[in-house]
Amino acid sequence: MTSAAAVAASELRFEDLVREHERMVFSIAYRFLQNPASAEEVAQDVFLELFRALSKLESRAHVVFWLRRVACHRSIDYARRHKNAAAEVSWDEMPEPSHRDPHAHSASDPMLAKRLRQVIAALPEKMRLVVILRYQEDAGLEEIAQTMRIPLNTVKSTLHRAHAILREKIGAAIGEANV
């Protein structure tokens, strides 16, 4: 294969991967940073890294794992670099990007969903990511541990603490909404 053909082949693959995984990468960044502009910046950087690292990735499953890991770490890096800017955002003003996944069920109480997202946004960084990976990405505990490069027991205890916080903050609303 000539170098031009090799480049063409890898570019085609890259475009496919961008379109296939843009929701996943953007969503991880958005749920973590709670700002669409910041999430786009992080998500673009993640895909640019993928573009540079593509030849080292072995399979589509490896790409997914790699993208999640890089998205998580870049989101944390971004939040730490822009700590002051992030603190000034008013969550009440943040519109929720539309999502129309035909296989998903919408929350019947938009206020409850919004409240949950706000509580999650206020969790400590690593706890927030564990919750996002668990409930948005449906990742198993072992997978979360590998993605975040933390011990499995740490994932378990972090998730346990997150549940306690969420129950405390949201438990009454869920009981009353009867959704």
Place this chain on the structure above:
Amino acid sequence: MSDRLERELKKALQRVEPPAGFAERVLARAAREEAKSAQPRAWFRWFGMSGLRWAVACALCLALAGSAVLYRHQRQEKGEQAKEQVMLALQITSSKLRIASESVQQISGPEQPVRSEEP
């Protein structure tokens, strides 16, 4: 952990669509990066003093173009936010009307006794 809370978390944390044109912007950046790394350095040799004037002119053009792009980007962002506000407002309205509609249907069903409240 309650199943209920788990269900609500999954609903609340559904994946979201990136802003329109996201993939195109990523691909454009990748293409620029690819072009930049492939660019020959030979053009530096003939970049004399006249080149400096050209560089200034190009920088000004880029700044103007950048401002236009920024304006378009900001307008796009504002538009997307306004759109999301509309959808949120209609979603809230819809959820309340649905509750009213269901209650009215339950009350007015032929097999049900006439009541002013749901049992």
Place this chain on the structure above:
Amino acid sequence: MKRIGAIVALVLAVQLAAFAQDWDPGGTLKKLSARASNTVDVTLDQSMLQFAGGFLNSKDPDEAQAKNIISKLKGLYVHSFQFDKPGQYTEQDVAAIQNYLKGPDWIRIVDVRSKSEGQNVQVYFKKEGQQFKGLVVLATQPTQLTFVDLVGPITPEDLRALGGQFGIPKVEVHPNPAGKKGESK
């Protein structure tokens, strides 16, 4: 003469703007906002609605329906307040809002209490002669109060369209002779 015409036009414009502006009956919404732990405030006048409409995708069924509805509106205002515990708003607060909806222009078309949902919902139409000029929805539950104000010629047909979309599944409730309730999705 020209000056009088300009003044008349200005007065009319101010009146129209006032009608289509965000409305806080008795200042109650501001008081509720101060007590709420979480609020949703959507304030979209006609120009913002038109601007937003340009970004709605006609190929998406929900967005196309939204585009159709907001094209008729002069204003869309939603205020939803979440409270930490029951009792943080009172019946007087609710009555203060309802008092503004008792005028001859307002027709209450729905007033239901849903114990299964734990919500009371009232729906009002504003009429001028034979024309519909607006819609208000007031929904209350122990820790949440929602006030929706749609300004513009929204009709009962639009209301039916609103009741089943935007991510909220339409539920067909069938009367059951056994007394078992239909379940919401």
